[in-house]
Amino acid sequence: MFFFSSASAAEPAGIAVDKEKKTVTIDAKIAPRKLPNLEQIYPIEVVACFAAPKGEKAHETVVTIEVAPSEVHRALESLGLKPGKPADNQNDKPSEGPELMVYLEFEREGGGIKKVPVSQLLLDIKTGKPLGKAVKFRFTGSEMVVKDPNKPDEKMYGADKSGTLIAVFPVTANCVMQSTMSFKDEKYVKLETDKKQLPKEGTPVKLILEAGK
Numbered sequence: 001m002f003f004f005s006s007a008s009a010a011e012p013a014g015i016a017v018d019k020e021k022k023t024v025t026i027d028a029k030i031a032p033r034k035l036p037n038l039e040q041i042y043p044i045e046v047v048a049c050f051a052a053p054k055g056e057k058a059h060e061t062v063v064t065i066e067v068a069p070s071e072v073h074r075a076l077e078s079l080g081l082k083p084g085k086p087a088d089n090q091n092d093k094p095s096e097g098p099e100l101m102v103y104l105e106f107e108r109e110g111g112g113i114k115k116v117p118v119s120q121l122l123l124d125i126k127t128g129k130p131l132g133k134a135v136k137f138r139f140t141g142s143e144m145v146v147k148d149p150n151k152p153d154e155k156m157y158g159a160d161k162s163g164t165l166i167a168v169f170p171v172t173a174n175c176v177m178q179s180t181m182s183f184k185d186e187k188y189v190k191l192e193t194d195k196k197q198l199p200k201e202g203t204p205v206k207l208i209l210e211a212g213k
Contacts, residue, residue: 014067017075022211024075026165028063028104030203033193035059043125044191045171047102047118047137048207050163057164057172062118062193063104063207069142069159069176072209076100076139076176079211083141087170087178095170095178097138098211102166102177105206106199114197115208121197122168125190136180137166143173177209 011017014027028048034041035052038059045060052058073083084097102118119131142159146152158174159165166177169186181189199205 012067012071014065015071015075017078019079022079024072024079024209026065026067026072026207028065028205028207030199030201030205031058031061031064032201044122044193045167045169045186046164047166047168049165055163062121063205065165065207069163069165070157072165073141073157073176076209081139081211083139086140086143086173086175087183089170089183094180094182095138095140097140099136099138100177101210102137103208103210105208106203116197121194122191123194125192130194137177138180139176140178142176145174
């Protein structure tokens with residue numbers, strides 16, 4: 001697992017760290033549920049990633065972001081957190097790492113600010129019920145991957161290549177966070193966003209990661 005240098009650096013645009021509240025807040029936008037180059041709408045598999053075409057999971061995400069996932073990794077480490085490990089699907093081992101609450105914050109239609117756990121905004125398509133509080137998110141950190149096939153010794157932070165910040169199902173190890181759901185769950189649980197709660201596609205929102213007190 002890759003650890004970043006502890007050397008201080010200015011926060012990049014689109015991300016804010018509050019060490020007192022133990023939060024990392026990221027600028028995001030509600031993602032389109034259908035991309036123009038695809039014929040169908042795919043179930044949600046990730047919470048946040050780069051927009052298309054850079055984001056590998058842009059057709060399966062709740063929100064899109066512009067900040068590099070590695071910068072979020074660095075921000076979480078600045079709160080004193082250490083990454084664990086992504087899930088090992090072949091050996092049926094769950095993700096490891098410190099637990100974080102994940103929220104979306106946005107303006108209500110009638111005014112005021114609404115802050116909602118992401119797990120309450122994801123609905124099981126079969127039952128119509130939200131994932132709920134039983135599902136947790138962990139700071140796993142990302143695998144390192146080869147940047148250029150012609151230069152196998154040069155590696156980069158995998159999540160920066162995939163563009164995935166938070167995965168609901170462990171469909172990729174190239175992300176910064178994964179939920180406690182297993183790869184087997186993905187076969188049976190198909191998720192959709194709760195459009196009654198979320199603002200319109202393209203609306204700016206805040207993605208808030210909160211460490212345990």
